[in-house]
Amino acid sequence: MSRPRARSLLPGAAGAYTRDHMNGSAGDLRVPTNPGDLQLLVAAAAASVLLIALLFIILRRRQSERSYVDRLRDREERLKLALWATGERYWAYDVVAGKLHRLAAESRETPTGDLAEDVADVGDVVHPDDLPMVRQRVEDYLSGHTDTFLAELRVADARGEWVWMRARGRAVARDAQGHIQRIAGTALNITGTRAAERELRISSEVLRSMNEAVAVIDRNFDFVSVNPAFLRMTGYDEEDVIGRNSSLLDSLQHDTAFYQHIREQIRRKGRWNGEIWQRRKDGEEFLCQIESSTVYDKNGQLILYVAVLNDITQQKRAEQELRYLANFDTLTNLPNRSLLSERLSRAIVRAHREDNRIAVLFLDLDRFKDVNDSLGHAAGDRILRAAAARLQQTVGMHHTVARLGGDEFTVVLENLEAPEEADRVAREIIMAFEAPLLLDDRREIAISPSIGISLYPDHAHVPTELLKQADTAMYQAKAAGRRTFMRYDDAMDVVVRQRATISGALRKVLDRGELRLVFQPQLALAEGRITGVEALLRWHSDEHGEIPPADFIPMAEESGLILEIGEWVLREACLTLQRWRQHGLTDLTVSVNVSVLQLLRGDFPEVVSRVLADIALPPSALELELTESVLMANAEHTAAKLQAFRELGVSLAIDDFGTGYSSLAYLKRLPITTIKIDKAFIGDLTHDPEDAAITSTVITMAHSLGLNVVAEGVETEAQVRFLRGQQCDEVQGFWLSQPLDAHACLAFIRNWRPAREPATIQPVAAP
Numbered sequence: 001m002s003r004p005r006a007r008s009l010l011p012g013a014a015g016a017y018t019r020d021h022m023n024g025s026a027g028d029l030r031v032p033t034n035p036g037d038l039q040l041l042v043a044a045a046a047a048s049v050l051l052i053a054l055l056f057i058i059l060r061r062r063q064s065e066r067s068y069v070d071r072l073r074d075r076e077e078r079l080k081l082a083l084w085a086t087g088e089r090y091w092a093y094d095v096v097a098g099k100l101h102r103l104a105a106e107s108r109e110t111p112t113g114d115l116a117e118d119v120a121d122v123g124d125v126v127h128p129d130d131l132p133m134v135r136q137r138v139e140d141y142l143s144g145h146t147d148t149f150l151a152e153l154r155v156a157d158a159r160g161e162w163v164w165m166r167a168r169g170r171a172v173a174r175d176a177q178g179h180i181q182r183i184a185g186t187a188l189n190i191t192g193t194r195a196a197e198r199e200l201r202i203s204s205e206v207l208r209s210m211n212e213a214v215a216v217i218d219r220n221f222d223f224v225s226v227n228p229a230f231l232r233m234t235g236y237d238e239e240d241v242i243g244r245n246s247s248l249l250d251s252l253q254h255d256t257a258f259y260q261h262i263r264e265q266i267r268r269k270g271r272w273n274g275e276i277w278q279r280r281k282d283g284e285e286f287l288c289q290i291e292s293s294t295v296y297d298k299n300g301q302l303i304l305y306v307a308v309l310n311d312i313t314q315q316k317r318a319e320q321e322l323r324y325l326a327n328f329d330t331l332t333n334l335p336n337r338s339l340l341s342e343r344l345s346r347a348i349v350r351a352h353r354e355d356n357r358i359a360v361l362f363l364d365l366d367r368f369k370d371v372n373d374s375l376g377h378a379a380g381d382r383i384l385r386a387a388a389a390r391l392q393q394t395v396g397m398h399h400t401v402a403r404l405g406g407d408e409f410t411v412v413l414e415n416l417e418a419p420e421e422a423d424r425v426a427r428e429i430i431m432a433f434e435a436p437l438l439l440d441d442r443r444e445i446a447i448s449p450s451i452g453i454s455l456y457p458d459h460a461h462v463p464t465e466l467l468k469q470a471d472t473a474m475y476q477a478k479a480a481g482r483r484t485f486m487r488y489d490d491a492m493d494v495v496v497r498q499r500a501t502i503s504g505a506l507r508k509v510l511d512r513g514e515l516r517l518v519f520q521p522q523l524a525l526a527e528g529r530i531t532g533v534e535a536l537l538r539w540h541s542d543e544h545g546e547i548p549p550a551d552f553i554p555m556a557e558e559s560g561l562i563l564e565i566g567e568w569v570l571r572e573a574c575l576t577l578q579r580w581r582q583h584g585l586t587d588l589t590v591s592v593n594v595s596v597l598q599l600l601r602g603d604f605p606e607v608v609s610r611v612l613a614d615i616a617l618p619p620s621a622l623e624l625e626l627t628e629s630v631l632m633a634n635a636e637h638t639a640a641k642l643q644a645f646r647e648l649g650v651s652l653a654i655d656d657f658g659t660g661y662s663s664l665a666y667l668k669r670l671p672i673t674t675i676k677i678d679k680a681f682i683g684d685l686t687h688d689p690e691d692a693a694i695t696s697t698v699i700t701m702a703h704s705l706g707l708n709v710v711a712e713g714v715e716t717e718a719q720v721r722f723l724r725g726q727q728c729d730e731v732q733g734f735w736l737s738q739p740l741d742a743h744a745c746l747a748f749i750r751n752w753r754p755a756r757e758p759a760t761i762q763p764v765a766a767p
Contacts, residue, residue, distance in 0.1 A: 092172070094181075095181055098121065101118075148168060152165070164190050166188050212310050213226070215307045221247070222244065226242070233280075233286075236281045253277040274290060275290075287313045331384060336403060339402065352457075361412075361422065362451065387407075387449075395413070423487065450482050453473055453488065505544065510564065517573060517741075519533040519576070533588065533589075534732065535591065537549055537593075570608065577590040577621060581621075594625060605645055619649030624653070626655060643671050645671075652674070673707060677728075682719060685722055695723075713733045714732065
């Protein structure tokens with residue numbers, strides 16, 4: 001069967017071509033002459049051209065689209081780099097929908113990664129306190145009151161924390177009526193900038209409000225800036241000072257070399273503190289306390305000097321007056337009790353070195369009260385002045401005559417070879433008062449003294465005891481009929497015997513096991529947990545009953561027994577804490593009070609180290625407490641001693657802070673870790689503004705020095721709230737617990753359950 005012939009795709013010309021091609025030779029091509037066939041051929045050619053053109057257009061469009069996409073990607077990459085480099089975020093606000101679109105680079109560390117976008121309601125992003133302001137700014141912009149939307153506001157970041165942003169933007173889309181449909185712009189995180197600006201404003205305001213004069217000086221010692229206090233102090237105007245050399249204030253009381261030396265010290269050491277005379281604009285000279293320091297840039301290069309100046313002219317005058325008032329009696333101009341104690345102490349040292357005797361004569365004018373009441377206080381003052389002059393004249397200027405108060409006088413006689421010399425001087429004084437005292441108005445008054453005598457080293461070795469025994473002997477002289485003298489002996493004072501009895505019992509207290517420790521917990525306010533305890537010493541004598549620490553501890557210090565007792569307290573406290581640690585209380589610390597004798601005598605750091613090693617207690621679990629007066633008594637020597645404890649790893653605390661006199665210059669040098677505010681300030685801090693101010697100041701000062709603060713004697717919830725508000729670290733007192741024995745204290749700590757919120761912590765009843 002023959003196959004059908006293939007039908008031509010193009011009839012006419014194409015068919016003819018096919019037939020001719022089949023019938024003729026391959027090279028014999030004939031052009032169609034039929035008009036219809038020619039038209040078909042032209043149409044086919046045109047279709048081919050159109051197809052090729054269409055393909056070309058499609059190809060060009062695809063190339064254009066790829067180029068457009070590439071440009072979009074390039075722009076997105078540029079936007080991503082810009083947002084990453086500047087730290088800004090792109091945002092757009094849909095006014096109609098009320099939606100906020102935010103766009104930012106996903107990676108903060110590198111410019112790689114995609115742009116992240118989130119969409120949210122404005123109220124979900126903006127801080128509630130800032131939302132009204134933001135809406136008002138948007139409304140102002142939409143209404144045309146402002147040319148640009150600009151606001152500083154807090155927004156929630158990816159971690160849900162509030163950060164400050166500065167957002168600015170403008171309209172990017174409007175409707176047919178010209179109403180804004182969309183606002184877009186950028187937002188920059190300014191949290192750090194706001195904090196820096198705030199600190200700068202605070203620093204500037206503090207500088208302006210300071211009572212101390214502050215001057216900023218360049219490396220040539222030319223004034224760069226001064227505060228108002230400086231202008232008030234010197235009398236200059238700001239334009240008179242800025243740009244001029246600090247020698248403008250140089251006084252004629254110092255030569256030029258003196259000031260050059262000071263400036264050279266500042267250049268070499270970077271700081272200088274001292275007192276120098278300066279001169280105001282009107283030429284008046286004033287004594288100035290200057291504390292200068294150097295400001296360096298981040299590369300350690302000197303930029304400026306800062307000098308703080310205080311006019312201490314009146315202060316020095318006041319100090320001289322106070323020094324006189326502190327040491328002399330204003331009525332008689334004789335040394336007072338303070339200066340007497342100082343001179344008597346020095347006399348004792350000399351007598352001990354030279355093996356001499358000292359006599360203390362305690363005088364009291366007989367029936368002076370009756371004379372004072374009958375003649376009046378003005379006449380009484382004149383009698384006292386006349387008696388002081390008579391007494392000094394009798395014993396001579398080379399002996400100390402002091403007035404203790406009222407009608408009581410004291411005479412210190414040095415370099416005595418025998419007790420009888422003191423008796424002789426006492427007789428001379430009594431005889432001198434045989435002659436009437438002549439008052440200012442020429443009135444004569446007859447008055448006699450009664451005199452008590454105590455001797456060093458026969459009766460005592462310290463000033464207080466010598467004065468006390470002389471006082472006791474004086475009362476015996478009055479009892480003997482007045483106008484006489486008596487020398488002290490042990491039979492005069494029953495109290496002295498009782499003290500001796502207690503002192504004797506104290507020597508056997510360790511052998512009898514009569515000492516015990518109680519522990520008072522300390523609470524960390526921020527954490528609401530018990531962080532440590534203070535060990536307190538108690539003595540119950542079988543013969544004398546309960547004896548207060550204030551009575552027997554001074555005796556122990558005087559006798560030297562405090563060294564042995566102190567080591568027992570230290571070891572017992574550490575043993576107790578070690579037993580508690582075995583019960584799981586591994587984060588507790590124990591505080592132990594240290595006597596001045598323990599600190600200054602022997603090698604107490606070695607004792608502490610040995611006790612810790614024997615008990616296997618880590619040094620960080622022990623805190624030693626020393627009173628403020630002990631630390632400040634000899635700050636230089638004390639600092640060296642305390643450094644040994646810090647090298648062991650033991651913490652150090654100042655106990656009863658505020659009751660003594662602390663030098664901040666030494667305080668910042670002492671290696672202490674804790675300050676314990678005395679209960680005298682805590683008791684009335686909710687009622688006494690001065691106590692509250694002192695307490696707040698101590699806490700702030702301690703924190704600025706990096707010290708922990710413990711408030712003692714806390715008894716009320718109001719006190720706790722105040723201390724928490726002032727960011728006090730720990731509290732101790734009856735509000736939390738009374739001192740407890742070891743077992744009761746352990747139970748108290750283990751049963752302690754703080755509330756969830758620190759503000760609602762309630763004390764747990766002591767067992």
